[in-house]
Amino acid sequence: MDLTAVQVRNRMVLSARLIITDHWPRVGRSGWCPVCRYRWPCSATSTAYAYLTVVGQGLWVPSDRRGRR
Numbered sequence: 001m002d003l004t005a006v007q008v009r010n011r012m013v014l015s016a017r018l019i020i021t022d023h024w025p026r027v028g029r030s031g032w033c034p035v036c037r038y039r040w041p042c043s044a045t046s047t048a049y050a051y052l053t054v055v056g057q058g059l060w061v062p063s064d065r066r067g068r069r
Ligand SMILES: [Zn+2]
Pocket: 023, 033, 034, 035, 036, 037, 042, 043, 044, 045
């Protein structure tokens, strides 16, 4: 088992999730990236989702963006 490859992959997944969370539309501004100030999904989000799709997590969404308190 190649632990290094697994660790790199896990790091990539975490980075992709961070990018998606950062670029996720804010409440009241759906369809709009708050970082790129461009229509969502922006290119950063698309790239991150492309990676998550490769590793089988393409349906992941930030849990703290649902039902914010
Ligand atoms: Zn963006």
